[in-house]
Amino acid sequence: GNSVTQMEGPVTLSEEAFLTINCTYTATGYPSLFWYVQYPGEGLQLLLKATKADDKGSNKGFEATYRKETTSFHLEKGSVQVSDSAVYFCALRLIQGAQKLVFGQGTRLTINP
Amino acid sequence: EAQVTQNPRYLITVTGKKLTVTCSQNMNHEYMSWYRQDPGLGLRQIYYSMNVEVTDKGDVPEGYKVSRKEKRNFPLILESPSPNQTSLYFCASNPGSTTDTQYFGPGTRLTVL
Numbered sequence: 001g002n003s004v005t006q007m008e009g010p011v012t013l014s015e016e017a018f019l020t021i022n023c024t025y026t027a028t029g030y031p032s033l034f035w036y037v038q039y040p041g042e043g044l045q046l047l048l049k050a051t052k053a054d055d056k057g058s059n060k061g062f063e064a065t066y067r068k069e070t071t072s073f074h075l076e077k078g079s080v081q082v083s084d085s086a087v088y089f090c091a092l093r094l095i096q097g098a099q100k101l102v103f104g105q106g107t108r109l110t111i112n113p
Numbered sequence: 114e115a116q117v118t119q120n121p122r123y124l125i126t127v128t129g130k131k132l133t134v135t136c137s138q139n140m141n142h143e144y145m146s147w148y149r150q151d152p153g154l155g156l157r158q159i160y161y162s163m164n165v166e167v168t169d170k171g172d173v174p175e176g177y178k179v180s181r182k183e184k185r186n187f188p189l190i191l192e193s194p195s196p197n198q199t200s201l202y203f204c205a206s207n208p209g210s211t212t213d214t215q216y217f218g219p220g221t222r223l224t225v226l
Contacts, residue, residue, distance in 0.1 A: 004155075036217075043117075043203060043217040044156075089155060093215075100146060100171060101205075101215060103155035 002027045006090050006104035013080055014112050021075040021107050023064075023090035031092040033057075033066050033073040034101065038087045047075075047088070082111045115140045117218035119204050125224045126194055134189045134221050136204030142216075143209045145187040146171070147179065150201040150220075159202075162187055163209075194225040 007022040025033065032051045036044040048057030053068035062077045073090060090104040117138045126132055138145065143164050148156040148171075158171030162181040176198055178190040187206075191198060204218040 043219045045217070046214045049214070100158040100161060101148075101156070103148075103157070105153050105155040 002031070002092065002094060002102050004090050004092055004102055004104035006088075006107050009087075009107040010110060011107060012110045012112065015082055016079045017111075019075070019077040019080045019084075019109070021088055021090075021109070023073045023075065023104060025071050025073065025090075025092050027071075027092055027094065027102075029094070030068075031094055033064070034091045034093065035062070035064055035073070035075050036089045036091060036103075038089065038106075040086070044089065080109075080111050082113055085109055085111045115216070117204055117206055117216050119202075119218040119221050121221060122219060123222050125226065127226050128195055129193050132191050132194060132223075134191075134202060134204075134223070136187045136189065136218060137185050138187075138204075138206040138216070139185065140206060140208070140216065141184065142206040143184070145181065145204065145206045146215070147177070147187070147189045148203045148205065149173065150203060156203065159189070194223075196225050199223060199225050 003026045005024050034049045035047040037047045038044050048059040050057040050066035056065045064073050064075045087106045087108045089106045091101040093101050120135045146161040147159040150156045157173050159177050160179040162168045168179050202221045205215045207215040
């Protein structure tokens with residue numbers, strides 16, 4: 001089946017630290033890959049996306065590269081800020097069928113000043 | 114402003130009392146979906162709709178109904194709510210392409226006593 005696995009949280013870092021949140025996927029075919037962010041009390045917002053192998057998505061200092069050979073889409077940021085504290089979801093989107101997003105379980109990130 | 118709206122945002126109800134959560138989008142999107150978010154499970158699709166009068170089950174449809182009589186609206190109906198339907202619910206819409214961003218509503222937190 002199709003699934004997404006994210007690193008276990010919660011993750012707590014100090015401001016200006018380097019961030020990596022691991023994400024691997026299993027899918028039939030070649031999905032599009034996404035990172036969504038959920039700030040406290042809000043809905044999900046798209047952070048970045050990649051639609052084919054070796055594509056790099058980037059936004060707000062975050063980056064992730066679609067690695068087909070390792071079926072991964074790890075999220076990175078060089079220097080995190082307190083305002084990055086949120087829950088991050090990795091997701092894939094299938095080409096056929098239900099047009100649904102298949103989500104990982106989410107990783108809660110807390111950045112301390 | 115392009116948006117997905119949901120109502121109510123918060124609801125506490127009792128077992129067996131029928132309820133409806135409304136969802137509306139103003140972007141003329143064809144695809145709409147309902148997800149539930151539970152701790153440790155990420156988001157899971159309940160139902161989706163590919164256009165007016167076209168709906169289908171997602172991964173966890175039991176205990177839910179939907180309708181799509183107009184393009185902009187996609188209500189979620191719980192005919193006889195049970196405590197295991199206590200969750201955070203999100204409506205989402207997208208234009209239709211597999212690479213397009215899904216737009217999420219702000220969420221409805223439902224508690225069934």
